[in-house]
Amino acid sequence: MNYLVTEGFKEAAIKFQQEAGLQEPALCSSLDERIMIREAVQSGRIPEAIAMVNALHPELLDNDRYLYFHLQQLQLLELIRAGRAEEALSFASATLAEAGASDRAALAELERSLALLAFPDPHASPFADLLLPAHSQKIASELNAAILKMENQEYTNPKLCSLLRMILWSQSELDKHNVKYPKMTDLANATIEQPK
Amino acid sequence: MQQLTIFMDIESSRSYIDELYSSEAAKTQEALVTLKNSVIGSNRQKSSVIQQGIVPRLLQLMSDEEIDPNIRLEATITIGSLAKGTAENVNSLVEQGAALALVELLRTVPIGTKLIEAALCALRSIFLHPPAPITTLPADMMLLSRLTQIAREGTPTARACVVRILSIWCGGPLEQEALCAAGACGAAAALLSSRSTPPPARALPALDLLAAMCFENASVSHTAMNTKHGEKTIPELLTFLVSRDKPLPVALGAARCLTFIHRAGALPSDDNRVVFGALPCLARLCTKDMPEDIRATAAETLAYLAEVDTSLQRLAAISNHLMSSLAEIVNCPSAAAKQGAFKCFASLGANDEDIRKRIIETHGLMVHVVNGMNNPEPTVRLAAVRCLHSLSRSVQQLRTTFQDHAVWRPLMQLLNDSPGNELLTVGSSTLCNLLLEFSPAKEPMLDQGAVEMLCNLTKRPEAALRLNGIWALMNMAFQAEQKVKQRILCCLGTEQMFRLLGDSDTRVIMKTLGLLRNLLSTRQHIDAIMGEYSSQVMQAVIVVLEGSYPAEVKEQALCILGNIGDGEKAKDLIMANEDVLRKLVDYLAHPESKLQEAALFVAGNLVWRGEAGAAARQARLADLGVLRALKLLYARHDAKHLHDKVTTALAQFNEFT
Numbered sequence: 003m004n005y006l007v008t009e010g011f012k013e014a015a016i017k018f019q020q021e022a023g024l025q026e027p028a029l030c031s032s033l034d035e036r037i038m039i040r041e042a043v044q045s046g047r048i049p050e051a052i053a054m055v056n057a058l059h060p061e062l063l064d065n066d067r068y069l070y071f072h073l074q075q076l077q078l079l080e081l082i083r084a085g086r087a088e089e090a091l092s093f094a095s096a097t098l099a100e101a102g103a104s105d106r107a108a109l110a111e112l113e114r115s116l117a118l119l120a121f122p123d124p125h126a127s128p129f130a131d132l133l134l135p136a137h138s139q140k141i142a143s144e145l146n147a148a149i150l151k152m153e154n155q156e157y158t159n160p161k162l163c164s165l166l167r168m169i170l171w172s173q174s175e176l177d178k179h180n181v182k183y184p185k186m187t188d189l190a191n192a193t194i195e196q197p198k
Numbered sequence: 199m200q201q202l203t204i205f206m207d208i209e210s211s212r213s214y215i216d217e218l219y220s221s222e223a224a225k226t227q228e229a230l231v232t233l234k235n236s237v238i239g240s241n242r243q244k245s246s247v248i249q250q251g252i253v254p255r256l257l258q259l260m261s262d263e264e265i266d267p268n269i270r271l272e273a274t275i276t277i278g279s280l281a282k283g284t285a286e287n288v289n290s291l292v293e294q295g296a297a298l299a300l301v302e303l304l305r306t307v308p309i310g311t312k313l314i315e316a317a318l319c320a321l322r323s324i325f326l327h328p329p330a331p332i333t334t335l336p337a338d339m340m341l342l343s344r345l346t347q348i349a350r351e352g353t354p355t356a357r358a359c360v361v362r363i364l365s366i367w368c369g370g371p372l373e374q375e376a377l378c379a380a381g382a383c384g385a386a387a388a389l390l391s392s393r394s395t396p397p398p399a400r401a402l403p404a405l406d407l408l409a410a411m412c413f414e415n416a417s418v419s420h421t422a423m424n425t426k427h428g429e430k431t432i433p434e435l436l437t438f439l440v441s442r443d444k445p446l447p448v449a450l451g452a453a454r455c456l457t458f459i460h461r462a463g464a465l466p467s468d469d470n471r472v473v474f475g476a477l478p479c480l481a482r483l484c485t486k487d488m489p490e491d492i493r494a495t496a497a498e499t500l501a502y503l504a505e506v507d508t509s510l511q512r513l514a515a516i517s518n519h520l521m522s523s524l525a526e527i528v529n530c531p532s533a534a535a536k537q538g539a540f541k542c543f544a545s546l547g548a549n550d551e552d553i554r555k556r557i558i559e560t561h562g563l564m565v566h567v568v569n570g571m572n573n574p575e576p577t578v579r580l581a582a583v584r585c586l587h588s589l590s591r592s593v594q595q596l597r598t599t600f601q602d603h604a605v606w607r608p609l610m611q612l613l614n615d616s617p618g619n620e621l622l623t624v625g626s627s628t629l630c631n632l633l634l635e636f637s638p639a640k641e642p643m644l645d646q647g648a649v650e651m652l653c654n655l656t657k658r659p660e661a662a663l664r665l666n667g668i669w670a671l672m673n674m675a676f677q678a679e680q681k682v683k684q685r686i687l688c689c690l691g692t693e694q695m696f697r698l699l700g701d702s703d704t705r706v707i708m709k710t711l712g713l714l715r716n717l718l719s720t721r722q723h724i725d726a727i728m729g730e731y732s733s734q735v736m737q738a739v740i741v742v743l744e745g746s747y748p749a750e751v752k753e754q755a756l757c758i759l760g761n762i763g764d765g766e767k768a769k770d771l772i773m774a775n776e777d778v779l780r781k782l783v784d785y786l787a788h789p790e791s792k793l794q795e796a797a798l799f800v801a802g803n804l805v806w807r808g809e810a811g812a813a814a815r816q817a818r819l820a821d822l823g824v825l826r827a828l829k830l831l832y833a834r835h836d837a838k839h840l841h842d843k844v845t846t847a848l849a850q851f852n853e854f855t
Binding site: 049052053056060061063064065067070074097100 | 231234235238239240241242275278279282316319
């Protein structure tokens with residue numbers, strides 16, 4: 003349930019709540035907005051996403067300039083993907099340069115993004131990963147977590163993810179020490195094998 | 199709806215800025231939203247729009263009670279965003295009256311609305327930029343009551359904001375009393391209580407406010423002790439928060455509150471909440487795996503907690519390997535960390551010799567102390583000297599470690615380098631202690647201008663500094679070589695000495711006489727000094743004997759006289775002064791025992807048979823009634839303890855007088 007709410011699967015969450023007979027009012031107030039914001043980011047409609055975030059939590063992007071930079075970076079990547087090189091350069095110098103000047107990590111990422119312009123086919127360049135949907139999904143999750151943190155939610159990552167990571171880590175530690183234990187060999191089906 | 203373009207450059211921004219002044223509400227609102235979206239996240243944009251002069255218009259829209267509340271809200275949010283810019287941005291806002299306007303808003307806008315929340319967020323952002331415009335918040339009871347009401351009844355964000363603002367605003371006793379009267383203790387308690395741990399964003403401002411209110415204020419601290427939220431009192435809430443499982447800044451904040459409440463006098467030092475609550479928490483927060491900023495504040499708070507109480511010092515010294523933790527903190531790069539650690543060492547070593555020994559044995563500490571005295575940050579230098587001061591109270595250390603590390607050199611350098619009053623006071627006290635021991639270091643110290651510096655100290659308006667100056671000179675003169683004594687006398691001058699003998703602080707007078715006494719020891723020195731300064735010295739002694747000084751002061755004067763009486767040629771100076779001799783007779787009969795004894799010491803030296811010219815002296819003294827006085831003294835019931843000395847004195851006289 004926590005996973006569905008945190009990641010924004012509203013219909014699934016409602017269905018799940020009904021089917022499992024859960025009482026908890028886990029559908030917190032910002033679920034709708036977070037869903038729309040995530041969609042906007044992943045579709046490349048960045049100014050729209052920023053406007054929605056500002057309407058929901060006006061202090062968020064001022065407090066987290068690095069996040070703001072990542073959103074601006076996505077905008078830049080949209081321009082590069084669309085082949086609008088000159089606009090991309092003007093945009094970079096007008097808006098992104100500010101963050102790059104104050105934060106070294108941001109500067110490095112900015113340089114990588116602009117380097118795409120040096121290649122006739124950006125998708126074939128060493129930095130092509132920036133243009134993949136996985137990148138904008140990552141930023142969308144970052145933004146989602148920031149919103150949840152602002153609302154004082156304790157878990158900004160779904161508990162399920164942390165649980166999975168914990169299982170993998172503890173199993174590897176036990177293996178290192180050659181301990182016999184009932185091991186979960188198939189994570190997707192949660193199959194547990196008894197020790198031989 | 200205006201097209202959301204990719205970015206705004208300066209030219210296109212002008213168009214929507216003009217719309218801010220439109221008479222149509224819809225256009226104004228649209229323009230505000232566009233403006234807001236352009237400034238959030240970009241300091242450059244913030245500076246640009248401020249330069250274009252829109253702040254007055256924003257304030258106007260924000261404060262106008264007639265217009266659409268949505269417009270007021272967007273204008274306030276925009277001001278809030280501008281307040282998250284650079285220091286210049288914030289200064290600009292304050293200069294144009296933003297803080298005042300926001301405070302006015304707080305008086306009238308209903309609690310629980312988004313508008314008041316936005317106003318508080320904006321005001322908090324302004325206050326977080328030092329220097330906070332505290333004058334914009336007057337200490338009037340109506341306003342403060344409103345603010346504490348918001349702190350109890352507002353939205354979570356509003357409550358956290360208002361408490362944060364008040365914690366910064368609370369700068370002294372005036373604000374502390376006003377806040378207490380307005381119920382701020384109760385509001386803070388409300389934010390601290392919760393079935394589980396309150397989230398740090400809510401708890402930290404409340405803890406900071408409580409600390410600011412209780413600092414050095416006994417009445418507020420007592421009120422805090424008795425304030426409840428639900429079933430729990432504030433001390434109970436704080437004790438809950440200092441435990442191991444709480445987030446570090448929260449535990450630190452709670453321990454700090456308990457510390458301030460104790461130091462203000464509302465919690466005794468043996469109370470469980472101090473001994474088992476605050477103290478172990480702070481010691482734990484000093485350990486190596488804690489973040490540096492936490493350790494720095496924890497060390498400084500612990501220093502304050504244990505500053506004056508020996509039992510707490512002893513307890514802290516055995517807590518959780520504190521010594522080694524502090525040694526690590528001294529090694530940290532930041533000034534705050536070094537300062538905290540030195541101060542903590544200073545507190546721990548203030549009174550207990552065993553603790554001092556352990557501190558010195560802490561690996562490499564003296565090197566750190568010397569380095570600390572050379573640190574570019576003045577706060578670190580001061581803290582290092584405080585540490586040195588505590589350690590200098592150990593005679594053993596003076597004789598061993600301090601010699602090895604020549605600590606006097608950087609100390610002299612600091613004292614000669616136009617130090618502030620605090621450094622001067624602590625530094626000169628330390629110098630005083632360093633000079634107590636006979637050490638080869640005394641001479642090089644002279645070359646560094648120690649005498650001149652100390653003589654100058656005796657001229658300061660602050661009694662503590664005058665005392666340190668003259669005390670250090672007194673210690674310096676003890677068993678010193680003649681040239682050192684000459685240097686002191688020459689530099690201080692008899693005029694200054696007379697002034698000091700008339701000082702408003704009795705301790706200064708005592709130490710001045712002590713200096714004289716130390717100067718006038720060893721025969722050759724006595725004769726040499728009296729050869730040059732006899733009239734001034736005699737005059738000084740008479741001034742004290744004649745004046746209305748307390749008995750212990752007069753005793754010192756008589757002892758000086760006694761020392762003079764030991765000098766070969768100097769004896770004659772006393773004999774030649776009939777005034778003094780008559781006083782001697784009086785004092786032999788004085789009701790105060792210590793004065794009798796001192797006078798006896800003088801008489802004893804003067805009549806000593808083994809010295810040349812004794813017979814003549816004895817005759818003269820007998821003439822003036824000294825012999826008779828001695829016999830009377832012998833017969834007194836309350837002077838039995840002086841019998842032996844009186845007998846010896848009487849025995850000096852020849853049979854037939």
